[in-house]
Amino acid sequence: MGDSARFSDVLYNALQLFVLGSPATDDGGPYPLSLEIARFAAPAVTFYALVEALRLVFAAEAERLRARRARGHVVICGDGPVATTLSRQLRAAGHLVVHIADSRSGAVGSRRSLLWVLGDARDPEVLRAAGVARASALYACAEDSATNTAIALAAGRRQRGERPLAVYAQVQDQELCLALQARHLGTSEPPTIRLDFFNIDDVAARHLLAKDPIVPPLDRPPRFLVVGATAFGRAVVVELARQWRVLPPAAMWRVEVAVVDDAATQVIDELSFRYPFLSKACDLRPYDGDLLAVLAGKVAPEAPDRVFICHDDEQVALKTALIADRLWRGGPGTVIVRQDQLATLQDAFDGARDERLFDEVSGTLRLFGVVDAACDPGLIRDDLGERLARVVHESYRAARRRRGDGPDDSPSLAPWPRLADLYKVENRAQATDIGRKLRAIECVLAPRVAAGQEYVFTTQEVTRLAITEHERWLQARLREGWRFAEAADYDRMLHPGIRRWDDLPESIRRVNSDAIRELPGILADYGFRIVRMREGS
Incomplete structure (x- = not known):
């Protein structure tokens, strides 16, 4: 190649070298300096690219092998915000996470705490690659509820013959979540997995009221004051009632909850029917219309202790909080604003003084991130x-109190936090057996x-059902080694109920x-009702 060769020709011939061949180098030289450098650099770069490609392939296979052999880990399915946030929180708590997704976008973590399996979590082979048979729990967090249900089904099939796997499937719609819970709770055969469906608005409301x-x-x-009867707003109303009814002042007063929404009256009627305890624990007051119009009206809600927007x-939620100045008088953190992506703005209101971008209104405003709160593994x-x-246990304690029994009469009467594991297991078994009992009288569960x-x-x-429950209880106690005695001795595993129904004293039958x-x-x-399948049965 002559010295007069055009620069474009030299560049073209140099680029050809990166496919390990160029006609311009076939005559043996001499070559321009740029082409000479390219002639040696090209094979090196190509070799490096090949090595890097092989490294990535083998690294992916090694990661997949680690996931398949993992034990006691947590499997997360999905690549949306719930999946990535839950993955981050579980890893922060020290869990090994195997993440099944279509790609690696989203969650980031060290190889020690996060492993990836690429594919469709509904595929049994993909679940096997994630080591689901030896996992402690699986969270199905895809954006589509049907996909999450299919993942739970596939996980259950992979678990046959194994110890039960805890599976938690996200459902976007509250009523669908309730319906799926009813169908699973109503099963008459022992499930192959421990399955529950969760809705992020419900879990976030539980988190909010537990922390505050x-x-x-x-x-x-x-x-x-609840502004906006959205899914989260409805969940907040229910949680307020649940928490209030177990507090001592509930015996004197009903908690006052005002709801502002265009359909507030309709929503309160629906909630009161679905959860009958609401009308007993709450004084629910609907205000149909826009918040600013309601606050300016003649019949406005009394000054609230706390506001939930x-x-x-x-953006509408944040705008409402920033312009409704009549809500700012409750003190620090009393105006709670539902947020998701914009929750990161909280530092702009109450961060370090030299970092604040906005006036914090004396700390009144609090931006509440629903996804972060809902991805609390303990609450799920x-x-x-x-x-x-827990409700079964509290009902049992209430019945025993009506008979004059106190906490010292039996260790089974201790409050749930102090209840021995033996009795917690028994209450869980009684709750799990609900479906079988209802089927025995041709009834099923339905959402209210x-x-x-x-x-x-x-x-x-x-x-009939009392006899069925006693027989279930008796078989469980006999398997554990309990024996009959006229007087209970829980340390020696003796109990007067260890006998047939016909021989039981009336006090135990009752x-x-x-x-x-x-x-x-x-x-x-919990929003369920019993439905008879055939009239006259």
Whole structure:
């Protein structure tokens, strides 16, 4: 190649070298300096690219092998904000996470705490690659609820013959979540997995009220204002009632909850039907219309102790908080604004003084990130079965108190936090057995989303189900080695109930019968009702 060769020709021939061949170098030289450098650099670069490609392939295979052989880890399926946030929080708590997704976008973590399996989590082979048979839990957090249900089904099939796997499937719609919970709770056969469905608005509301509980005033009931009867707003109303009814002042007052929304009256009617305890624990006051118009009206809500602005549109929620100045008088952190992406703006209001961008209104405003709050692994693990078990236990304690028994009469009467594991397991088993009992009398569970006749057990049904419950309890105690004695001795595993129903004293029969009569009320507390499948059965 002559010295007069054009620069464009030299560049073209140099680039050809990177495919390990160029006609311009076939004549043996001499070559321009640039082409001479390229002639040696090209094979080196090509070799490096090949090595790097092989390294990535083998690294991915090594990661997949580690995931397949992992034990006691957590599997997360999905690549949306819930999946990535949950992955981050679990890894921060010290868990090894295997993340199944279509790509590696989103979550970032060290190889020690985060492993990737690329693929569709509904595919049993992908679940096997994630080591699901030896995992401690699986979270199905895809954006589509049907996909999450399919993942749970696939995980259950992979678990046959294995110890039960805890599976938590995200469902976007609250009513669908309730319906799926009813169908799973109503199964009559022991499930192959421990399954629960969760809705992020419900979990976030539980998180919010757990971290910032109700503090009752001394001389009146507390007052709350919920702006926006969205899914999160409705969940906040329910959680306020749940928390209030177990506080001592609930015996004197009902908590006052005002709801402002264009359809506030309709929403309160629906919630009151779905959760009957609401009208007992709350004085619910609907205000149909826009917040500013309601506050300027003649019949406005009394000054609230705390405000929850729950609009789904984050900008509308933030705008409402910033312009409704009549809500700023409750003190620091009393105006809670539902946010998601914009929750990171909190530092702009209450960060370090030299970093604040906005006036913090004396610290009144608090931006609440729903996704971050809902991705609390502890609250998700506190599933419906666990919560029902607690209600079953509290109903049992109430029945025993009515008979004059106190906490010192039996270790089974201790409050749930101090209850021995033996009795917690028993309450969980009783909650899990609900579906089998209802099937025995040709009944099923349904969500309380439409008006219908309330179910009342007949005398014969109460007796039949009480016998069924005693037989289940008796078989469980016999497997554990309990024996009959006239007087209970819990240390020596002796109990007067270790005998057939016909031989039981009336006092023990009454405990079983009371538990059955209270079952419709327990289920109603969580939005379910009992439905008879065939009239006249």
